[in-house]
């Protein structure tokens with residue numbers, strides 16, 4: 077089938093849904109929202125725990141509840157939503173439009189001609205292959221998100237004696253979930269000297285059940301023939317090398333990996349979108365447009381978010397920019413680089429516009445106390461300053477900076493000790 | 495007595511230093527908002543938690559219905575509540591917000607559906 081639209085949104089998770097609703101609110105009617113899953117909602121459908129929406133809806137919701145609020149808006153606005161439909165390619169046309177190739181269970185292969193594309197494909201989890209744990213290759217090793225889907229969507233408990241590698245939030249949430257479902261979670265092992273997930277999850281998912289957290293440790297070997305039987309846990313020296321003389325073994329039938337997320341950008345790379353090596357998301361301008369005109373990005377495919385509220389906010393901004401682009405009203409003033417210094421792991425967008433204020437997202441390299449974040453121009457004009465009692469890599473900061481004055485050559489952002 | 499706590503109300507996770515006697519909090523430091531005050535008091539004298547789990551659903555387009563407690567409940571009861579919920583079988587259709595079990599284990603909390611589940615074939 078062939079079809080012509082103004083915008084195709086790839087992925088109907090919270091990012092894609094909010095972008096679609098925002099496009100509608102900005103007067104763009106002819107849009108298509110596509111997801112490869114049989115229901116909309118993305119990763120939220122398997123995140124049955126509470127902790128979503130505190131900022132956006134001013135109440136604490138579970139993942140499915142948050143998703144349903146947006147699904148209702150999609151239905152109410154009669155937005156064309158194709159489910160069980162996977163985007164397999166995006167092609168550039170000579171007239172600047174794009175062709176999005178959609179493989180759909182119901183509709184077969186489809187070529188959608190569109191003025192704009194919103195990338196909202198989310199993330200996938202890093203797996204054993206990404207972190208190279210030595211040892212045998214038995215069954216029973218999976219990502220925490222896979223276990224979450226098995227338990228919460230399909231109703232299977234993947235094991236009884238569990239070790240978790242990585243202290244990201246998904247791993248912590250699954251430690252509690254598996255315990256509640258009758259499994260014995262023996263330990264969470266973390267490479268860094270600080271936890272990867274939020275403090276609140278350390279308390280309510282580990283401490284509540286006396287599950288030990290080994291910081292500065294790793295799994296140095298896996299054994300077992302058909303099924304995993306044992307892992308070897310070793311402390312790490314300052315060069316992150318395992319100290320084998322101090323290692324100990326834990327018997328287990330399941331190993332969950334919660335070792336980070338990777339934005340799903342294969343489609344983006346193919347069409348020439350450039351990625352930031354730190355975030356692994358696209359380089360975007362303040363309109364959230366990638367270096368390929370007409371292709372925009374938002375949500376976890378742009379930068380890994382810990383709060384879905386910020387995903388919705390980002391996607392709303394993205395939808396508004398796409399609407400302007402479609403109406404040929406996307407203005408662009410002169411852009412200058414935004415340079416990260418001391419302790420700033422990344423900042424997004426990587427450029428700011430002269431004569432405009434900007435909304436920045438950033439994360440620090442490591443936890444620290446009593447830090448001041450400043451944003452200054454090359455001629456020392458202060459655009460932002462705030463003190464933080466504590467900063468954590470697990471908590472993304474979102475800040476609004478003042479109008480960038482004329483004649484600025486670059487802007488720098490840094491943390492400083494008080 | 496003194497205790498260090500981490501507030502679990504929001505992602506910030508403030509470190510709280512609490513001093514208390516048998517009946518009340520004497521001093522509290524480290525909280526950046528009012529929620530910390532309520533949390534410290536509850537956590538010291540009667541800790542509570544939200545429970546989120548799933549219940550089996552029959553004739554629905556999915557097999558499991560995600561549910562939550564209508565309010566935080568006594569921390570020591572969380573495991574019993576999950577077990578209690580695993581005993582029920584619910585018939586589709588169910589709407590998000592429907593009460594599945596009233597006043598579970600006499601805690602005063604209801605068990606509430608957090609997803610709308612239509613009948614088979616009605617995604």
Ligand SMILES: Cc1cc2nc3c(=O)[nH]c(=O)nc-3n(C[C@H](O)[C@H](O)[C@H](O)COP(=O)(O)OP(=O)(O)OC[C@H]3O[C@@H](n4cnc5c(N)ncnc54)[C@H](O)[C@@H]3O)c2cc1C
Pocket residue numbers: 086087088089090091092110111112113117118119120123126127128129161162163164196197198199221224245246249340343374375376377380381382383384385387
């Ligand atoms: C386990 C876990 C726990 C979390 N806990 C919290 C929490 O407590 N509080 C909170 O605020 N946030 C939490 N988050 C974060 C929040 O859920 C995410 O930031 C948010 O869901 C990201 O939204 P998204 O739309 O970018 O991506 P996703 O939700 O991942 O959606 C992406 C969608 O794109 C689809 N897709 C991908 N590629 C294609 C393709 N080629 N064709 C068609 N469709 C495609 C996928 O099927 C998916 O539906 C958690 C995240 C996880 C993973």
